[in-house]
Each structure stands twice: as C-alpha cells, then as structure tokens.
Amino acid sequence: MKMVKFLMFIVFLLFSNVVIGKIVNKRKCPEVRAVPHFDLPGILGDWYVVEYYASAEEALSYSCMKAVFTQDDHVPAIDGTIEWTPGVTMNFTYRFADDPIGETLFGNITWKIDLNQPAHWTHAESTYDGIYNTYVIDTEYKTWALLLHCAEQTEGARYLTAFVLSRTTKLQKNVMAYLRDKLPRFEVDINYVFAIPHDDCAVKPPNPNFGPLMLDAQSKKLIRPSVSYKVFGH
Numbered sequence: 001m002k003m004v005k006f007l008m009f010i011v012f013l014l015f016s017n018v019v020i021g022k023i024v025n026k027r028k029c030p031e032v033r034a035v036p037h038f039d040l041p042g043i044l045g046d047w048y049v050v051e052y053y054a055s056a057e058e059a060l061s062y063s064c065m066k067a068v069f070t071q072d073d074h075v076p077a078i079d080g081t082i083e084w085t086p087g088v089t090m091n092f093t094y095r096f097a098d099d100p101i102g103e104t105l106f107g108n109i110t111w112k113i114d115l116n117q118p119a120h121w122t123h124a125e126s127t128y129d130g131i132y133n134t135y136v137i138d139t140e141y142k143t144w145a146l147l148l149h150c151a152e153q154t155e156g157a158r159y160l161t162a163f164v165l166s167r168t169t170k171l172q173k174n175v176m177a178y179l180r181d182k183l184p185r186f187e188v189d190i191n192y193v194f195a196i197p198h199d200d201c202a203v204k205p206p207n208p209n210f211g212p213l214m215l216d217a218q219s220k221k222l223i224r225p226s227v228s229y230k231v232f233g234h
Helices: 002-020 173-186
Strands: 045-054 062-072 087-096 105-113 120-123 128-139 144-153 159-166
Touching: 045 173, 105 128, 128 173, 144 173, 159 173
Parallel strands: none
Antiparallel strands: 045 062, 045 159, 062 087, 087 105, 105 120, 120 128, 128 144, 144 159
C-alpha cells in the first residue's frame, strides 16, 4: 500500500511539472521572441555590462566588463572566408576581479543579421551545432538593454548567457528589478546572475611586487627574488 501511494505521488509530481512547465531540456535553447520593431542603429555604441549570467559558471568574478557594438557589411564564415551580409560586432573588455595586476582582457564576436528580424543575431561556430543565437530581449536604447545568448552543443548541455547592459556604470533599482524579472522565463537561474562592478577600472601599471614567490632552501621562508636581465651584445 505504501509503495502504491509513493508511486502515485511521483506521478503527481511529474504531471504537475509538465502542467506548470518546469521540465526543462538543458540541451535545447529556450523559445525566445526578440523585441519587435527593433532599431538596430539605436543599440550601437558603448555599453557597460552591469549584470551577467552564464550557465557554465556558478561563481563569476569579473569586473570592468564593457561592450562596444558596431554595424558591419560582412561577417566571417565558419570556414574562414568572408560573407558579404549585414552584421553586428561586439568588442568587449573585462578583468578578473581577483587579478591583483588588473589586466584588461579583450574579445569580440560578429553576428549575421536578417534585417527582417534585426533583433535576432546568429553566429556560426564549429564548437556548436551550427548556430550561436543572440536575442535582444528588450531595450530602451539610450539607457539599458537585455541580451540573451544561447548555443546548442553537439554533446552536453547548451550554453546560455545573459547580459544586462547600461549606458552608465549603474542602473536604478527599479530598472534592475524589471530586467531581472524577465530572465526566468528564458530559463535563466536568477540565483546565478551576478553584478559586474565598475568601481576601479582605471588602467593599472605593472606592479613588481606581484612577481613570483620562491621558497628559500636555507631559511625555509617565502622570498621574492630580485630579477635582472642581461641584454645580448652588452
């Protein structure tokens, strides 16, 4: 009798999850409807990434993350050739928050754009099953924007990321709440949406005190050895 009740309980849970739509296929990208009547030129230019989510990372530690969007008349094809078609490129910079030197890292990605659906951008990459999709979920152009990226891999779980963008380093609390409320409907776990600080983003010169430490064989203490360089020919 107890086993029958237990099985009935399991069936009830499964049925309830199906009804309320909580069974999520982590291999497939969510269904997304990009913002309608999208003005592509309006989203170009400089943005600060003020919040960030990545399905593959549960402890993000980035800072000073910025993105610059530009419009292109060509995109790189998956075979390395050039395809003459409308596109948009995101050049981005960021730091690891725990990097004592504060080294700024660089990256970029270029998407193809169908001008009939300008808020949906696609990027071909061999790592994924053909397409890396990016959607502009919502934007106010002059103040904030919300982007969702998703790619399905040949094996394993999908790669899902989200960017909360701002034209300034911070957004008002009510705006942040409005944008965060949109994310769960696209299967983004709000518990892993992390703020990106922009408090100390000035260019930092190299600091010699951040060099390697060595264990001195005699004193058994950690020391920072002095380094000298010999220039050939001198």
